[in-house]
């Protein structure tokens with residue numbers, strides 16, 4: 140038995156399809172649903188660390204949460220994931236002002252995500268906020284309010300305006316708003332899509348203070364030919380080639396005029412940290428965060444859709460007609476992503492948490508958000524989605540805020556459980572069980588979040 144226990148956990152680590160086939164008694168490649176019974180059930184129980192009260196509902200074709208990648212290293216060593224089977228531990232970010240426990244996805248450019256259990260604050264603290272750079276990280280700017288922003292292109296009066304003047308001349312606004320990378324959830328795509336392998340932590344929700352972009356654009360006077368913005372910042376391309384931009388995206392004018400689109404100099408009441416684009420960035424909520432330019436130097440108002448670095452082709456684009464996962468790309472079937480999908484996460488307990496034997500009531504906490512529509516409901520399940528109960532979701536502070544939620548579940552006995560959360564947006568669109576809408580660069584994956592816990 141010992142050999143088989145280890146091999147099932149190991150198999151899920153190396154070759155999940157074979158692990159699945161072994162546990163559920165299916166032949167690899169067969170689509171027939173197998174059953175978790177007999178030897179398969181015993182091996183699964185051993186691999187996840189305990190009896191599985193809802194084993195009848197455990198679905199084939201889904202890697203058990205205890206064995207899936209993304210188990211945070213900071214959580215108590217899950218006996219649910221034996222050493223032999225545990226995925227290679229992720230590398231952690233070591234950066235001034237950032238909390239221990241952020242996961243380093245890349246260091247050139249610097250990219251780090253926040254594991255779900257570290258998104259447990261109502262407002263994401265700066266030290267826990269994810270980081271996504273496309274180019275070099277600029278040297279911190281030390282003259283604060285002397286930072287100059289240019290607005291030109293399809294405007295009556297091109298502006299060169301210092302941060303100090305922005306603060307003086309325009310009305311200040313503070314909104315708590317989600318910022319989320321377009322690639323958040325990418326690691327859930329099958330087959331793997333290219334890019335940083337985010338789980339759910341390429342997102343955070345902070346209090347952003349600044350002035351409405353609309354007010355500043357109106358003071359420059361938009362021409363009737365203005366259709367799109369184009370952002371430029373101070374960060375250099377990774378290659379050091381000064382003729383190339385690290386990134387230069389933009390949005391349709393209507394999005395730039397939305398009252399929550401802000402030119403921002405403060406985050407959670409602090410001067411905007413350099414790593415988050417200080418002293419000045421733009422925040423355009425609801426869109427992939429790549430349009431929320433950091434170290435903002437210039438907004439060009441364009442008479443056509445902006446064509447800067449990161450616009451067009453497969454960049455920040457999803458398939459119009461569903462494409463075969465991993466299949467050949469047809470650029471004419473791609474459209475630029477202008478909205479983020481609905482997502483719910485469990486922020487407490489952490490994946491891999493072990494609870495005392497006899498625990499029968501368990502409090503869950505989390506967050507749920509989407510792009511432009513708003514979250515209408517959040518549900519949780521402890522039986523692999525066979526039954527659901529509604530969570531209590533707090534009202535958002537303002538449009539584009541996330542909704543914090545709580546729920547209490549009753550566990551019938553000791554053993555291995557998966558806690559599942561599913562958020563639904565106000566158009567009735569709920570999160571899928573597995574990532575759908577595969578696209579070459581892996582945008583918009585929003586499968587339900589699952590957390591493994593072991594009682595006893």
Ligand SMILES: Nc1nc2c(c(=O)[nH]1)N[C@H]1C(S)=C(S)[C@@H](COP(=O)(O)O)O[C@H]1N2
Nearest residue numbers: 269270271272273320372415428429432433
């Ligand atoms: N100038 C500049 N702005 C940028 C980027 C960048 O590389 N350079 N990255 C974008 C992307 S892809 C994301 S997800 C967000 C990340 O913001 P954060 O690092 O403050 O979390 O910034 C956006 N703004």
Ligand SMILES: [Mo]
Nearest residue numbers: 271320321429
């Ligand atoms: Mo991003």
